[in-house]
């Protein structure tokens with residue numbers, strides 16, 4: 001346990017307060033935006049092999065705090081978080097879920113004070129480091145999600161699940177996230193688990209990327225770490241690129257295979273690039289360049305008008 005906490009702590013120090021899910025608000029997950037379910041899902045559910053599971057007693061491992069927020073909201077968040085925790089544990093069980101804290105600051109000023117930042121307008125939540133046992137008020141390794149109430153309250157039920165599953169997946173994967181794990185893989189995994197089974201058309205969930213692909217643009221490379229903090233308005237597109245790169249891997253290997261790929265990149269031997277190269281070779285029988293070519297075809301096929 002201690003070793004795991006250390007590894008988790010190291011990763012989080014190097015990726016402090018990873019921004020998450022700016023995308024949801026503009027991706028059609030706000031309440032009142034109709035889901036697009038023409039002919040069922042527009043994409044097979046990559047979470048198929050790993051069934052969601054709702055365990056008894058999850059609530060004992062879940063603390064929801066929200067001083068000053070209406071009880072109806074904290075009750076809603078507790079139900080949402082309980083569902084998301086059950087889902088992510090069904091995909092990736094382990095000690096990460098021994099205790100999860102979800103915090104709801106009463107307003108944006110409170111969010112800024114707690115999260116230490118205020119990201120782009122649509123930022124719905126932020127995941128904060130699991131803390132070492134000796135300093136954490138919530139027990140060893142408790143992960144903390146801070147919700148941005150103003151955004152969260154506008155989300156549809158599906159949007160709330162995407163946000164919470166995304167954040168919890170960061171906790172689930174933290175122990176096998178190496179300091180050299182590329183952010184496209186970190187955020188793409190969280191997005192893939194977050195969106196698994198959500199009946200929303202890809203063109204809507206990845207609207208910014210879809211618009212660029214329709215206009216003839218395709219990425220030349222997987223998004224770099226710097227692109228996840230770019231100030232040029234392309235962050236949403238980077239999240240969407242990361243999501244669809246990881247969803248492509250999950251399409252080929254299943255969600256369990258994507259997780260194995262992730263583990264090898266995060267905790268295998270050698271330097272980060274050689275671990276990534278090794279994972280592409282071992283799991284997909286290709287190189288990074290070969291994967292990028294397949295991903296470009298996947299984006300064109302999935303996002304261009306048919």
Ligand SMILES: [Zn+2]
Pocket residue numbers: 018019020021166170186187190
């Ligand atoms: Zn994230």
